[in-house]
Amino acid sequence: MTGHAAFAIPGDLDTVTGGYLYEKRLLEGLREVGVDTTYVPLGDSFPDPSEEEVDATLAALQELDPSHPLILDGFVFGAMPTAALARLRAPIVGVVHHPLAHEEGLSPERREYLFTTERDNLQLAAAVLVPSPHTARILVAEYGADPASITVARPGTDPARGVSRQSAPPLILSVGIQHPRKGHDLLMRALARITDLDWHAEIVGTPWDQGFSASLPRLRDDLGLAGRVRLAGGIGDDELDGLWAQASVFALATRYEGYGLVFDEALAWGLPIVSCDTGAVPETVPREAGVLVPPGDPAAFAAALRDLLTDHERRERMTRAARAAGAALPSWLDTARVAQRVLEAVTGRSPTPRSAFIDFEVPKPQH
Structure with missing residues (x-):
């Protein structure tokens, strides 16, 4: 030691x-x-x-x-x-x-x-x-x-624990505790705007705020999404790995993140990301691998999802960029x-480290 x-x-x-x-x-x-x-x-x-x-x-x-x-x-x-x-x-x-x-x-x-x-x-x-x-x-x-x-x-970040095998129709995956800050309500309002497209969604996360958690099933049903959106709650690692492997897009309509470990996990699995331009998200999600919209704007979030689901060439470019960024993570x-x-x-056993804003240098995805 x-x-x-x-x-x-x-x-x-x-x-x-x-x-x-x-x-x-x-x-x-x-x-x-x-x-x-x-x-x-x-x-x-x-x-x-x-x-x-x-x-x-x-x-x-x-x-x-x-x-x-x-x-x-x-x-x-x-x-x-x-x-x-x-x-x-x-x-x-x-x-x-x-x-x-x-x-x-x-x-x-x-x-x-x-x-x-x-x-x-x-x-x-x-x-x-x-x-x-x-x-x-x-x-x-x-x-x-x-x-x-x-x-x-x-x-x-841990390497992806499996091989991607995207499902059909495309799976939109969201992972975050059931707390207002994570924006699962905003995500569902966005999903309700793209029901003309073929997709299904999984929202994974442990109930955290009791009132907010209780509101999510009601909101889903009111929006007519009961057959397309599963509120999975907290699930085991093996089941979550299976969802990561099947997913085509990662989506988190967060209102604020001080970092957001889940974005790195999405990159490790090679998933394009749709999220919000708030907190540390712009520093965490590479531009080539993600689309960030204003927080609290379901219409803008829906438009970003629609674009990724319908523009297959762009989604493939972003998938390659996500894989490259994920491979470079610390x-x-x-x-x-x-x-x-x-x-x-x-403890005085080494010189004081460089101060402020020290960070890992993560290479940008190469095209």
């Missing part, structure tokens, strides 16, 4: 979201590259902890060796009261997937609390890991974070090595 660290993560580490996947693979990757990393499980109430949960979390973190860096999950780092966080002696490495105040559906009071807390907690961090240059820019511009403290540790070990260098810098 070349170093030591602790990684505190609330809730179930196997939760199927991009944030949990990122942190689980980062934890595993750090161990694989030689960092003796202690996993510290915390309660599942973050980012809205009770006073009792704050006290229990603080007690657990204070028991850790203060000479080792402490990596804090984004829910904990962004929502832990600043006065409590300031009591920790270990150097703090915060993980910020996207600022918590940027989430959908918050009251003005809640949004202000999260903004103030995360802003102040950023001042306590020895270093900050973010998944995208987009998130780094927000932290600097809106939160006053020191660019020298921020490093982009882009998510890794691995999860690459992500872990970036984080390892940050941990070494925090």
Whole structure:
């Protein structure tokens, strides 16, 4: 082992979201590259902890060796009261997937609390890991974070676990938790505009927001899509791999993404992408492999889908571009090595890494 660290993560580490996947693979990757990393499980109430949960979390973190860096999950780092966080002696490495105040559906009071807390907690961090240059820019511009403290540790990607065998009629695949931010409602409104074409759709994602999840089947039925759109919910890896292999287009009508691991997965499977020009999506989806439309615009989204479904030559060009981009994506070990260098810098065992907006250089698809 070349170093030591602790990684505190609330809730179930196997939760199927991009944030949990990122942190689980980062934890595993750090161990694989030689960092003796202690996993510290915390309660599942973050980012809205009770006073009792704050006290229990603080007690657990204070028991850790203060000479080792402490990596804090984004829910904990962004929502832990600043006065409590300031009591920790270990150097703090915060993980910020996207600022918590940027989430959908918050009251003005809640949004202000999260903004103030995360802003102040950023001042306590020895270093900050973010998944995208987009998130780094927000932290600097809106939160006053020191660019020298921020490093982009882009998510890794696994190779496709199968061979593409596109179905007929074409399968439009969407993958994302059932949360308003993911825009499954917008996607279905777009699909309702192209029912004259031959296609079927699968929307895969674990229910996350109870009210939103309950509204999706009703909306699908009201739009007359019951026979063409399956709300698959959370499914196993093997079934999902089968859908990736059958799909012709990946579509996510997201309202905002701090990164969007699922886009990399779509590229790894060689799928053209239709999504929205919001957050980090333009930095994640290569122009040659995707069509991005304004967020919240079902008509524009429908037009992009129609174009890909009817222009077979263009779809084939974008498929080739997606495959090339997917083959060039970094691995999860690459992500872990970036984080390892940050941990070494925090403990003074290596020079401070280049600051701000460090990212993997991903070659553009060649034609």
